[in-house]
Amino acid sequence: MSDWTEGYVTDVGYTFGYYRELNPLHAKIALQDYNVACPEVQTACELGFGQGISINIHAAASKTQWYGTDFIPEQADFARQMAKASGADVHIFNDSFEAFAKRKDLPDFDFIGLHGIWSWISNNNRRIIVNFIKKKLKPGGVLYISYNTLPGWADFVSLRHIMSLYMDDMADPKQNRLEQISGCVDFLDRFLSTNPAFAQANPFVRTRLQRLHKEDAHYLAHEYFNRDWLPMHFTDMTQWLQDTGMDYICSTHYLDHVNQFNISRDQEKLLNSIHPFLFRETVRDFMVNRQFRAEYWVKNTRELNKKEKEKILQTQRYILVEPRSDITLKVPGPAGSLDLDPAQYEPVLDLMADYRPRTLRQMEKELESNSIKFPQLYQAIIVLMGKRCIEPVQDKEDVSQVKQDTDKLNSFLCQQVLAKEDIHALASPMTGGGISLDIIDQIFVEISRQGNDSPQQWVEYAWQQLSSVGRQVIKDGTPLDSEEESLAELHLRAEMFMQKRLPILNVLGIA
Ligand SMILES: C[S@@+](CC[C@H](N)C(=O)[O-])C[C@H]1O[C@@H](n2cnc3c(N)ncnc32)[C@H](O)[C@@H]1O
Numbered sequence: 001m002s003d004w005t006e007g008y009v010t011d012v013g014y015t016f017g018y019y020r021e022l023n024p025l026h027a028k029i030a031l032q033d034y035n036v037a038c039p040e041v042q043t044a045c046e047l048g049f050g051q052g053i054s055i056n057i058h059a060a061a062s063k064t065q066w067y068g069t070d071f072i073p074e075q076a077d078f079a080r081q082m083a084k085a086s087g088a089d090v091h092i093f094n095d096s097f098e099a100f101a102k103r104k105d106l107p108d109f110d111f112i113g114l115h116g117i118w119s120w121i122s123n124n125n126r127r128i129i130v131n132f133i134k135k136k137l138k139p140g141g142v143l144y145i146s147y148n149t150l151p152g153w154a155d156f157v158s159l160r161h162i163m164s165l166y167m168d169d170m171a172d173p174k175q176n177r178l179e180q181i182s183g184c185v186d187f188l189d190r191f192l193s194t195n196p197a198f199a200q201a202n203p204f205v206r207t208r209l210q211r212l213h214k215e216d217a218h219y220l221a222h223e224y225f226n227r228d229w230l231p232m233h234f235t236d237m238t239q240w241l242q243d244t245g246m247d248y249i250c251s252t253h254y255l256d257h258v259n260q261f262n263i264s265r266d267q268e269k270l271l272n273s274i275h276p277f278l279f280r281e282t283v284r285d286f287m288v289n290r291q292f293r294a295e296y297w298v299k300n301t302r303e304l305n306k307k308e309k310e311k312i313l314q315t316q317r318y319i320l321v322e323p324r325s326d327i328t329l330k331v332p333g334p335a336g337s338l339d340l341d342p343a344q345y346e347p348v349l350d351l352m353a354d355y356r357p358r359t360l361r362q363m364e365k366e367l368e369s370n371s372i373k374f375p376q377l378y379q380a381i382i383v384l385m386g387k388r389c390i391e392p393v394q395d396k397e398d399v400s401q402v403k404q405d406t407d408k409l410n411s412f413l414c415q416q417v418l419a420k421e422d423i424h425a426l427a428s429p430m431t432g433g434g435i436s437l438d439i440i441d442q443i444f445v446e447i448s449r450q451g452n453d454s455p456q457q458w459v460e461y462a463w464q465q466l467s468s469v470g471r472q473v474i475k476d477g478t479p480l481d482s483e484e485e486s487l488a489e490l491h492l493r494a495e496m497f498m499q500k501r502l503p504i505l506n507v508l509g510i511a
Contacts, residue, residue, distance in 0.1 A: 006096075006122050007227025010072050011177055014050040014222050018425035020391075021252040022046060022054045022113040023433035024064060027142045027296050029392050032312050033257055033382060034250045037302045039140045043067070044111040047097060047129060052079025054115070054434070057425060059083070059090035060405040062432040063398050067109070069093040069100040085412035086427075088405045097125050101132045112137050113144035115294075118237075120226045126240060133299075134244045143246060143297040148231035152291030155202035159209075160229055163188070167225060178217045181225060185212055216422070234285055234293060235278050247301040248281075252294040254386030258379065261333050261386075263287050288334060317357035317393040318381055321435060321508065323500035324353035327389050340383065347372060348380045349389075355507045357393040357430070394432040403429045403509055410510060414446035418469045429509040437501075437510075439466075440473070440490070444497045445511050455494035462490050 020026055024041035031038045046068035049055045059066040070076050076094035083090045093100055112133055133143055163184055171180035188209055192199050199205055255261050259268050267287045274280040327349060329340040347370045351363060364374055384390040406427040417423050417439050425434030443462045472479035473486040480486045505511035
């Protein structure tokens with residue numbers, strides 16, 4: 001492998017994921033939950049943007065000026081194509097982190113984000129990123145960072161060692177990387193079938209191996225087959241950032257903000273008896289066997305005062321983004337799913353089921369006749385955001401100003417969806433971020449945006465599009481073989497799209 005990669009897999013492109021944690025509006029909402037001020041984000045930066053879906057969606061859907069880099073040329077090219085299509089204010093670079101950090105043409109940033117980078121790069125690159133944050137993040141600015149965590153990956157660290165050795169010593173040099181990876185996974189199968197004592201002591205590695213089999217090979221290449229793969233404890237992360245003036249604020253996952261969905265009463269009691277924050281947070285990670293942390297940090301934190309907090313309650317709007325009838329009152333918990341209290345959640349969901357944005361104070365007023373108290377309403381909104389049913393909405397003027405750019409980006413993405421297997425999101429001017437949609441819904445969006453409102457024609461168009469590239473219709477995770485079954489499924493999907501999804505996508509400014 002040549003030097004510029006520093007051991008990073010660069011001969012296989014990454015997946016086309018979208019990550020809403022990189023949307024500065026979500027940072028604002030999560031930080032206010034911890035009473036911390038978020039700056040108005042005028043300049044933002046994404047390090048290692050991969051295929052560039054998130055950076056382009058956020059640039060098109062908001063007035064924030066975005067900068068970002070990724071050193072795989074094909075990925076940066078695709079990111080530039082999206083930027084050209086939307087016409088948004090986004091500056092895409094094809095630099096290594098080292099070269100990017102040395103640029104003289106970058107502004108200082110209100111927000112720096114890196115998703116899926118930290119655990120997969122060398123210590124040298126970690127140092128470069130820390131120095132970049134130190135130098136380029138403005139006081140009050142927000143850092144979003146995610147990384148693989150211990151203790152959740154402890155058992156896999158040793159299996160990953162075997163995988164690295166296999167690639168160095170056993171992989172067939174005549175094969176391409178994806179074939180070598182498949183050979184490695186086959187080897188692990190054979191190895192575990194001999195019932196090694198390692199697997200007896202660490203039985204969960206068998207489940208991990210089953211999961212590897214189901215993963216996209218491009219994802220596997222970037223996730224496990226870089227030279228560097230370093231899950232770390234939260235305390236190690238805090239060591240890395242200790243000289244930057246950054247404070248850890250919170251998890252970006254709203255459900256992490258609520259103890260009852262994560263730990264038992266006894267565990268909560270023990271945690272409450274621990275005062276040093278780092279120790280408490282680490283014990284909590286052990287309680288949930290945390291594998292992945294996604295965090296917001298702030299440089300020179302400032303607390304919100306009462307007036308600012310009230311202003312957010314009066315001005316920040318939220319909208320329901322999932323069909324009301326599809327929303328269950330369940331959330332994932334440590335031992336299976338947990339039930340939400342219908343008396344707390346049903347009235348909120350019913351109120352929001354007209355898909356009109358509302359502030360928390362408006363909701364409070366409209367729910368006056370119910371017995372819901374404000375703290376319950378507030379918690380319901382946090383939890384429903386955690387369930388991805390509700391999204392924050394950006395200011396009205398911003399919504400209209402960015403609509404043209406999101407329309408252009410969405411047309412481009414809809415045209416790409418057949419070629420790029422896993423583009424799962426379109427840009428919403430309303431939320432300033434992405435909304436998840438699978439390939440079939442994206443095809444329906446594309447044709448309905450052309451003014452066609454006949455579900456019969458949507459089906460014909462979708463079938464013709466999918467068949468032209470040999471893509472099968474998937475039902476409940478299973479590809480359908482016959483045309484008859486495929487068309488029947490597409491009809492069902494078109495009906496559902498028209499009745500449930502389209503009205504929401506209209507409000508979100510996507511369809
Ligand atoms: C696991 S991928 C994550 C991509 C993207 N953030 C996402 O989550 O979809 C890591 C990305 O970091 C980029 N990368 C790794 N090392 C880099 C470096 N030294 N300089 C620039 N980009 C780098 C890779 O090209 C890759 O696209």
